Amino acid sequence: MHRYAPFLLACALSFVAACAxxxxxLTxxxxxxxxxxxxxxxxxxxERAERLGPFTLQVARDGAPARGNGRLVVISHGSGGAPWVYANLARVLVDDGFVVALPRHRGDNHTDTSKRGPDSWKLRPAEVxxxxxxVGADARFAPLLTLDKVGMYGMSAGGxxxxxxxxxxxxxxxxxxxxxxxxxxxxxxxMGLLTRLRGDSWDGLKKAVSLRAIRWKFGDDTWQLHDEPRIRAVVAGVPVAADFDMQSLAKPRVPLGLVTVGLDAWLVPRFHSDQVLAVCSGCERIAHLPNAGHGALLSPPPxxxxxxxxxxxxLGDPPGFDRTVLPEVDRKIAAFLRKHLLP
Structure with missing residues (x-):
């Protein structure tokens, strides 16, 4: 045996014990x-049980941060979203050593939905x-993080x-x-969740009124862009994508992965994630859930x-969808971010 082997083994065991x-x-x-x-x-x-919104989560509230892998991941929530419905993904990322930050997007969160849609989409990248x-300015986290390689995950509007x-x-x-x-x-x-088409005589009026309102409010052709060089790897889950210039996504500036579902009634895949994957030959489909609906990536679900x-x-799960597949999806997201952010 190499003379340093016992020392290296002890270090390895100490590291494993620390991780365990x-x-x-949570703060x-x-x-x-x-x-x-x-x-x-x-x-x-x-950790102890904490009541957070309608959920009870096992977390150590305001516990002293420990050194992880030195990388930050930002999660952008969906429309009307809250930080608690990404807790399971956050736990997997934390287990891998990441610090995970979720900003509350103005006018499009669980307390305020006054800016849903394009009005919010303009604001969100700068909020990230x-x-x-x-996070980088906080005295607890600044010594533990290097912010030249930040990861990003977003779901739905966050996508x-x-x-x-x-x-x-x-x-x-x-x-x-x-x-x-x-x-x-x-x-x-x-139209979001304001109303729905029911296949009756009112559908024509609903479509006409909806289009009139959309044309009045969102007629601006100005291209919206945001440059954030610190973000070096991105994962988009069931993203809103139909309003993008698809050629701008043909060669993303950073590695881009997608998580997709087959039964999305809110964002019909052929207009959104399928379009991105069709144009972006270098993008990676991290996971595809053919029997899942739009809300599958909310975990725990509302x-x-x-x-x-x-x-x-x-947002509800279609009949037959099995949520036990979600931990593996979370692990694949974490693996993608590890690959592109570490070392």
């Missing part, structure tokens, strides 16, 4: 101009940049943010043209009794 003892810490940081930034991170503090700044930060450009005018061409086939992309009829139809 690591728990998930909330105040943004300068934005809402709070929720942070999940490695800690040696003991400021969230990186906020739109992710595509923007991968180098994609979009415009409200593109959104209008998509809705003019596909209002019947992709109605909820255009309680059904808190959702309205239309919300449940859009």
């Amino acid at each position: 003892q690591a728990a998930v810490g 909330e940081l105040s943004g300068v101009d934005d809402g709070p930034v929720t942070v999940y991170y490695p800690t040696a503090a003991a 940049s400021r969230a990186i700044d906020v 739109h943010t992710a595509l923007s930060l991968a180098g994609g450009r979009w415009s409200p005018g593109q959104f209008v043209r998509h809705c003019e061409a596909h209002i019947a086939d992709d109605f909820h992309t255009c 309680p059904a009794h808190l959702l309205g009829e239309l919300e449940l139809a859009m």
